Amino acid sequence: MKIGAQFFTIRDFCRDLNGLDESMKKVADIGYKHIQLSGVCGYEADWMADRLKAYGLEANITHFSYDRIVKDTDATIAFHDTMGCKYIGIGSNPRGVHPEGLAAMASEVKPILGKIIASGHKFMYHNHHMEFARFEGKTFLDLLCETFTPEECGVTLDTYWVQAGGADPAQWLRRLDGRVNCVHFKDMVFSPADGAVRMAAIGDGNMNYPEILKACEDAHVEYAFVEQDNCYDMDPFVALKRSYEYLHAQGLE
Numbered sequence: 001m002k003i004g005a006q007f008f009t010i011r012d013f014c015r016d017l018n019g020l021d022e023s024m025k026k027v028a029d030i031g032y033k034h035i036q037l038s039g040v041c042g043y044e045a046d047w048m049a050d051r052l053k054a055y056g057l058e059a060n061i062t063h064f065s066y067d068r069i070v071k072d073t074d075a076t077i078a079f080h081d082t083m084g085c086k087y088i089g090i091g092s093n094p095r096g097v098h099p100e101g102l103a104a105m106a107s108e109v110k111p112i113l114g115k116i117i118a119s120g121h122k123f124m125y126h127n128h129h130m131e132f133a134r135f136e137g138k139t140f141l142d143l144l145c146e147t148f149t150p151e152e153c154g155v156t157l158d159t160y161w162v163q164a165g166g167a168d169p170a171q172w173l174r175r176l177d178g179r180v181n182c183v184h185f186k187d188m189v190f191s192p193a194d195g196a197v198r199m200a201a202i203g204d205g206n207m208n209y210p211e212i213l214k215a216c217e218d219a220h221v222e223y224a225f226v227e228q229d230n231c232y233d234m235d236p237f238v239a240l241k242r243s244y245e246y247l248h249a250q251g252l253e
Contacts, residue, residue, distance in 0.1 A: 001213075001216050001217065001221050001222065001223065001224055001252060002033070002034050002222065002223050002224070002252065002253055003032065003033075003034065003223075003224055003225075003226065003244060003247050003248070003252045003253065004032060004033075004034035004035055004036055004060060004182075004223050004224065004225040004226070005027045005030075005032045005034070005035050005036070005225065005226055005240055005244075006035075006036045006038060006184060006225040006226060006227030007023070007027075007035055007036060007037055007038055007039060007040050008036075008038040008039040008063070008227055008229065009226065009227055009228045009229070009231070009236050009239065009240060010023050010027075010236045010237065010240070011038075011039035011040060012236075013236070013237075014039070014040035014041055015040075015041050016041050017041060017043060017047070019041070020040050020041055020043065020051075021051055024051055024052075024055050024057060025055055026237055027055075027057070027237075027240065028055040028056060028057055030237070030240060030241045030244050031244055031248065032057070032240070032244060033056060033057060033058060033253070034057070034058050034059075034060050034223055034225070035057055035058070035059050035060070035225075036059070036060065036061045036062065036063070036089075036182070036225045036227075037059050037061075037062045037063070037085075038062065038063035038089075038091065039063070045078075045079045045080075045082035045083050046082060048082075048083050049082050049083050049084065052083065052084070058084065059083050059084070059085045060085060060086060060087060060182065060222075060223050061085065061086070061087035061088075061089050061124060061156065061182050061223070061225070062080065062085060062087070062088060062089055063089050063090060063091045063126065064076065064080075064088055064089065064090065066090050066094050069088060069090070069109075069112070069123075070108050070109065070112060073112040073115050073116065074115070076088060077115065077116065077119045077121060080121055081119070086120065086121055086122065087121065087122050087124045087154070087156075087181060087182055088116060088121050088122070088123055088124065089123075089124035089125070089126060089156055089182075090123075090124070090125060090126065091126050092126065092127075092128060092130075093105050093125070095108075097128075097130040097131060097133070097140050098133075098135065098140070099135050099140075099143060102140065102143055102144060102147060103147075106147050106148070109123065109153075110148075110152075113148075113152045113153075117151060117152070122151075122154050122181065123152065123153050123154065124153070124154040124155070124156045124181070124182060125144060125153055125154070125155055125156065126155075126156040126158060126184070127141060127155065127156075127157060127158055127161055127162070128158065128161045128164075128165075129161045129162075129164040129165035129166075130165070131144070131161075131165065132162070132165030132166060132167050133165075139167075141155070141172075145176070145179070150178040150179045153179070154179045154180065154181050154182070155176050155179045155180055156180075156182045156183060156184060156225075157169070157172060157173060157176060157180045157183045157184070158183070158184035158186075158227070159173075159183060159184065159185055159186075159207065159212055160184070160185075160186040160187070160188055160199065160207070161184075163188055163207060164188070164197075169207070169208075169212050169215070170208065170211045170212050170214070170215035171215075173212070173215035173216055173218070173219040173221070174215050174218050174219055176219060177218065177219040177220060178219075178220070180216075180219050180220075180221050181221065181222045181223070182221070182222065182223045182224075182225060183216060183221050183223070183224050183225070184224075184225050184226075184227045185202055185209075185212075185224050185225065185226050185227070185243065185247070186199050186200070186201075186202065186226065186227055186228045186229070186243075187199070187200040187201060187202050187203065187204055187205030187206070187207050187209070187243075188200065188205045188206060188207050189204060189205035189206055190206075198230070198232060199228050199229055199230050199231075199232075200228075201228065201234070201239045201240075201242035201243045201246070202226065202242070202243040202246045202247060203242070203243070203246035204242065209246075209250075210250075213250055213252075224247070224252070226240055226243040226244065226247070228240070228243070
């Protein structure tokens with residue numbers, strides 16, 4: 001399993017191409033070799049391919065426009081091909097995280113999945129805590145897996161949001177073996193400063209990351225992307241570095 005940086009963490013520094021370029025260099029200087037492109041400014045695939053090469057980075061997954069994926073599938077595939085990016089992801093279900101929304105998404109996505117699969121790419125769905133709401137005893141994530149085969153739809157399992165939804169990240173990783181090619185890592189801690197649960201750099205919180213890492217190996221995860229949506233008073237690049245150092249110390253590259 002390889003460590004990556006989810007650029008949503010540093011989105012505020014990537015509002016234009018200069019900022020995105022500088023952020024790519026900073027992430028590479030930390031030691032990251034893999035990134036997920038999400039929450040950043042618009043960019044051309046050729047430009048991104050050139051910048052990735054310049055900094056020795058690989059973009060392995062995106063959070064891409066749902067409308068572009070569905071309505072302009074060929075161009076979406078070509079865009080990802082140019083960057084050498086295998087996984088085409090969405091951050092949530094724009095049609096709603098409930099059975100009706102899932103049915104609507106399936107009706108739009110199913111017809112284009114053949115093209116995505118044939119091109120060597122894979123469609124990926126990212127969860128939050130809402131996916132652990134239950135509908136007649138089944139979570140939304142259960143229903144998603146019943147609707148799509150592992151080849152049709154992978155799950156970028158966000159371990160923090162699994163725990164926030166009241167579920168066990170390690171258990172879900174093992175359940176989703178074959179779907180969890182990519183995952184998101186962030187830690188969870190209680191903050192006395194505001195009396196609330198906060199996101200934290202990996203190793204700075206209370207989640208059972210030794211067990212999560214074992215479960216990732218069992219589930220054949222390829223890439224673990226560090227994503228800290230909110231870094232509070234910590235510089236996001238410092239947060240990415242702390243997480244990288246923790247994971248690197250566990251033997252990940």
